[in-house]
Amino acid sequence: MSDRSTMPTRIVAGTAHPGLAAAVAAVLGLRPAPCDVERFPDGELRPVVHGVQGGDVYVVQPTGPAVDDHLVELLLLVDACRRAGAGAVTAVVPYFGYARQDRRGRAGQAVGARVALGALASAGADRLVVVEPHTVALEAMSPVPVEMLTAVPLLADGLAELTPDEAVLVAPDLGAVKPAEHYARLLGRPVAVVRKTRLSGESVHAEELVGDVAGRPAVIVDDMISTGGTIEAAVRVLLAHGAAPDIAVAAAHGPLVEAAWDRLGRLPIRCLLVTDTLPAGGARAVPLRVRSVGPLIADAVARLHHGRSLEALLMRG
Numbered sequence: 001m002s003d004r005s006t007m008p009t010r011i012v013a014g015t016a017h018p019g020l021a022a023a024v025a026a027v028l029g030l031r032p033a034p035c036d037v038e039r040f041p042d043g044e045l046r047p048v049v050h051g052v053q054g055g056d057v058y059v060v061q062p063t064g065p066a067v068d069d070h071l072v073e074l075l076l077l078v079d080a081c082r083r084a085g086a087g088a089v090t091a092v093v094p095y096f097g098y099a100r101q102d103r104r105g106r107a108g109q110a111v112g113a114r115v116a117l118g119a120l121a122s123a124g125a126d127r128l129v130v131v132e133p134h135t136v137a138l139e140a141m142s143p144v145p146v147e148m149l150t151a152v153p154l155l156a157d158g159l160a161e162l163t164p165d166e167a168v169l170v171a172p173d174l175g176a177v178k179p180a181e182h183y184a185r186l187l188g189r190p191v192a193v194v195r196k197t198r199l200s201g202e203s204v205h206a207e208e209l210v211g212d213v214a215g216r217p218a219v220i221v222d223d224m225i226s227t228g229g230t231i232e233a234a235v236r237v238l239l240a241h242g243a244a245p246d247i248a249v250a251a252a253h254g255p256l257v258e259a260a261w262d263r264l265g266r267l268p269i270r271c272l273l274v275t276d277t278l279p280a281g282g283a284r285a286v287p288l289r290v291r292s293v294g295p296l297i298a299d300a301v302a303r304l305h306h307g308r309s310l311e312a313l314l315m316r317g
Helices: 018-027 067-083 112-123 152-162 174-187 229-240 258-265 294-306
Strands: 009-013 035-039 045-049 056-060 088-093 127-131 146-149 168-171 191-198 204-210 218-224 247-253 269-275 288-291
Touching: 009 018, 009 294, 018 056, 018 294, 035 067, 045 067, 056 067, 056 294, 067 088, 067 112, 088 294, 127 294, 146 294, 152 174, 152 247, 152 269, 152 288, 168 174, 174 191, 174 218, 191 229, 204 229, 218 229, 229 247, 229 258
Parallel strands: 009 056, 056 088, 088 127, 127 146, 168 191, 168 218, 218 247, 247 269, 269 288
Antiparallel strands: 035 045, 191 204
8 A cells, every 4th residue: 555645635424424524524624525325216325436536535434323224335435435546445434333243142143243344344445443332352353454442531521521520430331341440540530330131132131230329420431322221220220229310321322212212311311421423313301412523533534644653542452
């Protein structure tokens, strides 16, 4: 591959979240490259990109709901950029759908993350940039390098403004312990941990709590909220252990299905803080605050383009 810094930087926006792509481009002093995505009556997509020949191209396309449609569009956009003569193509996937499918839970299951990563490499992506993926093992499954950006400092700044100093940070399951500890270091607050068992895609059973929350407000921190089942189970455990009915929730991603808002609306949650890795939409039964990852992604793009280290922006395993 040629030296990226000698190529013009180009941002290509998919249809999943053009506002975020425009925000990234604006921070870099650019405009997204012209791109048309034609959709046939049967749903088939045909993207056409312009002005990317010889460029260092960054295709911005989260693969949130509808995950399959947006993933296929991303694959076609990457291929279109390659066929238009791009010098390098990076897939910027702020929310990476299928990241939760990183292992088989039982015989006969697919490993969706591995399939999606292989397809991106086959389409022509040189590199993948994601924000707070569900698993740090993503790169081990990928044929191309994966840069995993952290949104924790961005969200921690928001929590410092929205929550009291005496609030306890709560990991709603064991997988969220390391991010919770990262929040704790930044905010100087204690951590509690809920142990859960997932019964199905929508049903979660929380069993016990490690840590002291009695009489204190709590902040539940997680990588994503989809159905709200994990949050509901954690809230029930916190209240049973005497936490104040003054709970905030922070997550990098909010692919909230419609039923999640009803579920969260029945709980004593006074604030939900997410980033804009996905477009905010739907009826909101809980006050929503959104912090933009546009500057974070733009910083990563600039560093990649000029061959500088991303170390300060990355998740810790």
